[in-house]
Every structure is written in C-alpha cells, then in structure tokens.
Amino acid sequence: MSSSREPEHEAASAQEGPVPPGSRLYLLLTLHFPAIALGFGTGVIAPVLPGLARSFDVGIGVATLVFIVQAAGSAASAIPTGILIDRIGRRKVLLAGPVVTAIGSFLVAAATSFPELLVYLFIGGWGSQMWMLSRLTIVADTGEARQRGRQITSMHGVARIGTLLGPALGGLIAVVLGLRAPFILHGVMALVAVAPSYFVLRETAPARGSGAKGVRGGGDAQPDSSWRALLANPIPTVFGAVFMANMARGGAALRGGNGPIFLYATYAYGIGPATIGALSSAMGVASIPILFVAGFIMDRFGRKFTIVPSLTLIGVSLLLVTATSYASLSFSVFVAAYVALQLSISLMGGSMQTLGSDIAPAHARGKFFGASRLVANSGAMSSPISFALLSQFAGFTAAFAFRSLIGFAAALVFGFFVKETLKRTPPDDSA
Secondary structure: OOOOOOOOHHHHHHOOOOOOOOHHHHHHHHHHHHHHHEEEEEEEEHHHHHHHHHHHOOOHHHOOHHHHHHHHHHHHHHHHHHHHHHHHHOOHHHEEEEEEEHHHHHHHHHHOOOHHHHHHHHHHHHHHHHHHHHHHHHHHOOOHHHHHHHHHHHHHHHHHHHHHHHHHHHHHHHHHHHHOHHOOOOOOOHHHHHHHHHEEEEOOOOOOOOOOHHHHOOOOHHHHHHHOHHOOOOOEEEEEEHHHHHHOOOOOOOOOOOHHHHHHHHHOOOHHHHHHHHHHHHHHHHHHHHHHHHHHHHHHHHOOOHHHHHHHHHHHHHHHHHHHHHHOOOOOHHHHHHHHHHHHHHHHHOOHHHHHHOOOOHHHHHHHHHHHHHHHHHHHHHHHHHOOOOOOOOOHHHHHHHHHHHHHHHHHHEEEEEEEEEEEEOOOOOO
C-alpha cells in the first residue's frame, strides 16, 4: 500500500453540493468562518475560567484543573474520533464536534459543583478535537497538494485571530452579565460556526470497492483501512519526529505551553503577570502573518522548507535561553531569545499537519490523524514534565539544554530520514 500519494480521482470523491469543493466560498464557509468563530468562542471563555473555578471555593492547585481537563478531553478524543471518521464518515463527525462543544459550554453555565465543571470542560475539549480532526481529514481528501499548506495554516491563522479578539469581549460580558454568560456565548458561537457546513459540506470519504475481499482475504483487494496501515513507511518515522518536535517546542499545542519558560523568567528576573501577558499577546499577533507565509512556502517549495529550518531555529533559540540561564545574562537577552523561540515555533505552525495530510493512508485517514494528534499531545505533555524534573534535580540550564538537543534531533530526523512529500510537477516535454 502506498501512503504518500493518493489517487487523483479521490480529490473529486466528494459528493457534489451547492458550492464546489475547493472554491473560495467553500473554504470560507466550511474552513475559515468556523475556525475564526470557534477561536473567538475559545477566547471569550479564557479570561473567566480562573474566576469561575474560584467561585466554587477551591484552592489554586485544584483550580488549575480547569485548564488541564480541556487538554485531556482533546487528547482522549483523538483515537475514538479517528475511528469514527473512518467508520461513519467525515461530515457527521465534523457536524457533531461543535454541537458537543456547545453542549459542554451550556452545561458549564449551569454547573453547580466543581467536579461537574471539570466534566463539562472535558466534554468541550472532546468536541473541539472532533471538529479539528475531521476538518484536517477533509483537507487531505479534497485539497490539492499545492494548496494544503495554505489551507491548514490559514485555518490556524484565522482561529488565532478569533482567540486574540475574544478575551476582551469575554471579560466585559463577565463583568456585566456574570461569569457564566461567556460560556453561553461560546456555545452559541460553536453552533453558528457549524451552521454553514450543514448546508454546504458533503461527505468526502473515499468509497470502498463493493465486494472486495480486502487485503487479508485475497481476490480484488481494497486499500488497507486497518491500524496496520499506519506502519507503512514513512509514518512511524514521522510520528517519532513529531513527538520530539512537540517536546522541543514546549507544549505549544497545549494551553500554557509557555509556562516553563515564564516560570524561569519569574524566578530569574522577578517578572509579573503584566509582563508575561504583554509578551504573550505581542507574540500572538506577530505569529499570524508568519503562519500565512509558512503556508505559502510549504506549497511553493515543500513541507521540509519550513519544518527543518523552524526546528533548527528552535534549537538555536533554546540554546540562547540556556546561555542566559548559565551565565545569568540580562533580561533583554532573555526577551530576545524568547522572541526568537516564538517566531520559530510560529514558522512550524501547521507544517506537521500538512505533511501528515500528504502521507495519510487514503482509507485510514481518520485513524492516522487520531494517532498523530495523540502522538503530538503526548510529546507536548512530556515537555513540561521533563522540564520540571530536570529543573528540580539539575537546574534550569540543564532543562533548557535538553529541549534544545531534542529540537536539533527532530530537525535531523526530518532532514535526513523523511523524504519531501510535495510532489513536483514534471516539465511538459510534449511541445
């Protein structure tokens, strides 16, 4: 089975709908509008989560669970969602995801105890992963190879715009209407986000040959849709490199991914929440144009043209952070290293998913993206754990040096052991 190229006819396998798949209007209604609406809804609830947790009279240690359970819900959803995508189709899962998210938010608004709150936030995280994985699978089904990078990075870019715009409104609504009101708005935004897809989006899953006996039974074998399809080269190598990449970039895929580096800055330089917030917001804004540039580079030159440089720069940036810790350099040097690190991470945004859309087995794409997200989340969660252990027993310098080495190692794996997946168009010699 070949996993790195899908037949050209599969891109046209989607049922015809009122809007042609791949058109600008189709992408606006089913990709960009939902992404910005869901991102905006996520931003709306971000500033009220700590206050809502405190309203249940729990300690600060227990209150931090409100951030963890959402990521846990997303991680737990990855494999079951991948199976559903392959079994019942992309469209049903995509439409169900925001509905599950909305239900979770409405339930949060009605929660009467802290354990209830955690369960409902977990449900919301589960639903958000359903939308993300099914949408990535649809891009892999229908998107042309030379457009996937821009489609995926634009999805992340517009979602980030919504996430940046949402907190101000969420804080204002909480002041005027109470801490629970933003969650009602979040639920409404999730339903509004998916509404156009209900009318426009059609199923894109490749049809399976009728009467085929499959790969195990001989005869007219159809493509393998089982889990062993994920053992085809280069998928295991890519999964290993993805784990290292997410470990190196510090859990950027999870909420609070900058926590370890800001923890160091708090202890080393005594910075407060205002400085941390200003740095985070500035980098959030700066990352948006870099995401769009990265998509163009991937579609024009190749996926590795962003992956390898970004991982190398992440290693270099972390090496500079290591030097600031070892030599107790000034805060301005730390800020320069932090800015370089965040810009390097932004250059890699969406690149792993774009490469994944190239190599995902056509009849096991749901399973592939589910497994891929589980690997990525595992690497992301391993980053703060390893940082905590190393900083506790060997110091901050060793903790940052370890992450730097992991970044360089991931760059080497992608550079030398993973072939470029963007298919070059051969020159026309017919003239």
